[in-house]
Every structure is written in structure tokens, then in C-alpha cells.
Amino acid sequence: MELALKILEWTVGLAVFGWFFWWRLQKDESGSRGFVIKFSASLVVGYLFIRFGVAWFREGGLIAIVGLGAGMSCALAMAIIWRDELTGVIGNLFGSVYEDRTPIEPKPYYAHAEARRMAGDFPAAIAAVREQLEKFPDDFDGRMRLAALLAEHSEDLPGALVVIEDTLRLKTLAPGQISYALNTAADWHLKFGRDVEAASLAIERISTLLPGTEAALHAQQRLANFATPEMLAREDNRQPIAMPEYERKIGMHRKFVAAEKPDINAEERRLRERLAKRANDWTAREELARLYVEQFEFFERGLQELEILITTPGQPKQEVVRWLHQKADWQVKLFNDVEGGRATLKRIQELFPNSAAAHRAATAMFHLQPVSKFARKKAEE
Numbered sequence: 001m002e003l004a005l006k007i008l009e010w011t012v013g014l015a016v017f018g019w020f021f022w023w024r025l026q027k028d029e030s031g032s033r034g035f036v037i038k039f040s041a042s043l044v045v046g047y048l049f050i051r052f053g054v055a056w057f058r059e060g061g062l063i064a065i066v067g068l069g070a071g072m073s074c075a076l077a078m079a080i081i082w083r084d085e086l087t088g089v090i091g092n093l094f095g096s097v098y099e100d101r102t103p104i105e106p107k108p109y110y111a112h113a114e115a116r117r118m119a120g121d122f123p124a125a126i127a128a129v130r131e132q133l134e135k136f137p138d139d140f141d142g143r144m145r146l147a148a149l150l151a152e153h154s155e156d157l158p159g160a161l162v163v164i165e166d167t168l169r170l171k172t173l174a175p176g177q178i179s180y181a182l183n184t185a186a187d188w189h190l191k192f193g194r195d196v197e198a199a200s201l202a203i204e205r206i207s208t209l210l211p212g213t214e215a216a217l218h219a220q221q222r223l224a225n226f227a228t229p230e231m232l233a234r235e236d237n238r239q240p241i242a243m244p245e246y247e248r249k250i251g252m253h254r255k256f257v258a259a260e261k262p263d264i265n266a267e268e269r270r271l272r273e274r275l276a277k278r279a280n281d282w283t284a285r286e287e288l289a290r291l292y293v294e295q296f297e298f299f300e301r302g303l304q305e306l307e308i309l310i311t312t313p314g315q316p317k318q319e320v321v322r323w324l325h326q327k328a329d330w331q332v333k334l335f336n337d338v339e340g341g342r343a344t345l346k347r348i349q350e351l352f353p354n355s356a357a358a359h360r361a362a363t364a365m366f367h368l369q370p371v372s373k374f375a376r377k378k379a380e381e
Helices: 002-027 031-059 062-081 083-098 111-118 122-135 140-153 157-168 175-193 196-209 214-224 229-236 264-277 282-296 299-311 317-335 338-351 356-367 373-380
Strands: none
Touching: 031 062, 111 122, 111 140, 122 140, 140 157, 140 175, 157 175, 175 196, 175 214, 196 214, 214 282, 264 282, 282 299, 282 317, 299 317, 317 338, 317 356, 338 356
């Protein structure tokens, strides 16, 4: 039984040793010849270490010191023989602490397509983008690049719209990407198709697909100020302005005619009609507030219109902050009400605590100052 175990041990040992020799032979960068030389030298050094170093060290006495020196010399020789392998192991050990081994995520490469586009070779640019989309079919940027190449450079608006429709079916799209795609489609309907109805439908889809979001609010504002067919017709039929012949000494005999003041009552009616159609038309209500303050001098009514904008639920943060700053500015300039202005700015801190807008409001509160009599008198003049 002991003999069988001895044979098994030698067989397994030689098999492992042979496998290691073959595997290391394949990995060695210096080639098979270099590895054989280093391995042969290692066998000789190993034999000397066991035959003399270990044997002398076991005898004890002064000869043990000689054996220790021989063993250290053999160890140094082994280190010199396998120095490249040792430095590689140590370097990998320390390098793994600092090296980021996270696998690089593959991404589409559109530089070639952009270079073709800038060179005017649009078919090649389209082909390059399509090649990348075959590898990355869910890439939003690549799809919008392809749609832009078709609509803006190949006069293929239907093809571009098909690409956008396919893009909207992706399940990984963010709300901002959906809004961008539909707004872009609306722009192309107006620019290339001169189709106001199709453009309006594209904008309305933002509210349908993204209800209750900031993108939907912005879509409503765009619809409230959308171009009409009449506006597009006037733009298409616009005649060039003929420049009059240059006249010398024009300042000596030219009659200056004062610009005719706009009909503020008609302007008020126009803005009210817009608000009757869309009560949340920010632009119309803000223009109406300015009209009351700057033209009619109905200061309280102007502040009321601004307050409607501020208190309407769902308004974007940046717009609410801007309107509150405008209200505080009017309170100080129109009523010399510094405390009222500070209270208005304090609402920003209450609505959006610990935000950049709150910090800016605190700074503005600190710098609010009463309007001097000279400044009020100059403003009245």
C-alpha cells in the first residue's frame, strides 16, 4: 500500500511539474529557448542549495554559517534568474490597488460620420451612422443624428420622421429625450414641410406622453405662442426691403417723426384673449403684468398678475424664482417697500430651502436698499 502511494505521489508530482513546465513555456515572453535555459539554471541552483546550503546548515557549528551564506547566495541567484517574473508579480500586486479594472463599456463611434458630414459626403455619413446603429440599436444620439442627416441634408423629411417614430418606441428613453425628439420633429414640420397642424400635433404629443412633467408645461407654453399659417405665409411672401439712395447732409433737412405709441388698450385685449384660450400662458400673463405696471401704471394689478404666475401649481422652479425676484424688484422701485421685497425673496428660501436659488435670494435680500428721492424723481421725469 505504501509503495502504491509512493508511485501515486511521484506520478501526480511529475504530472503537475510537467504541466507547469509546459504552461510556463507557453507564457514566457523570451521564447522557449530562454525559458529552458532559466529552468535548467534553476535546477542547478536548487541542487546546490539542497546539497550544500541545507546540508551544511544542518551540521551546525561554524560550517552552518558557511551553509547559511551558500543558501543566501543560491536565493540571490534564483532572484537574478527570475527577476522579470518577480517584478511582474510585485508590480501587479501593488498596481491592482490603484488601477481601475472596471471593464470599458463599448460605445458607438460617430467621429467618422461627422467627418463625412463636414466634408459634404452625406450618403457616406448616413451609412456610417447606420453601421454604428446596427451595433447599438438603442443609442438615442445616433438615431437623432441619422434623422438630422435625412431631414437637413438629404431632403428626406418623411424618412427622418420615420426614424423619430421608431426612436419613440424605445423603452429606455428619458422624458427629456422624448421632449427633444418631438420638439425637433415639430421644428422640421415648420421649416421643411411648412405644416403648422403637424407641428402642433407633435408638440401636443409631449403632453400626452409626459403628463404632469415640466416638459409638458413647456410644450403648453410653446403651443400658446405657436406660429400660425398666416405667419408662415407672410414669411414666405416677404419682399426684400429696398434701400433708398444715399443722400448727403441728410441731417440738415430731414424731418423727424416721433414713433407712434402702441394702443395699450388693444394690447390688453389681445393678451386677455390669449389667456382666455390658455389660462397658463406664462408669456401672455407676464406681458400683461408688465403692461399694467409700465404702461397703465396699475401697479397693484400688475403685481396680482405676477402673483397668479407664482402661485399656480406645477410651475417650473426657475420661473417661480424669476417671478419672485421681479415682484420684489417692483415692490422696492414702485412702492419703496424694502420690507415687502425682503418678504417676497424670503418666499424663495421657504419654497426651495438649501438650494442655490435660496442662497442667491439671501444675497439679494442683503443688498435691497430704499430708493432715494433723487432716483424717484428722475424715474418720474
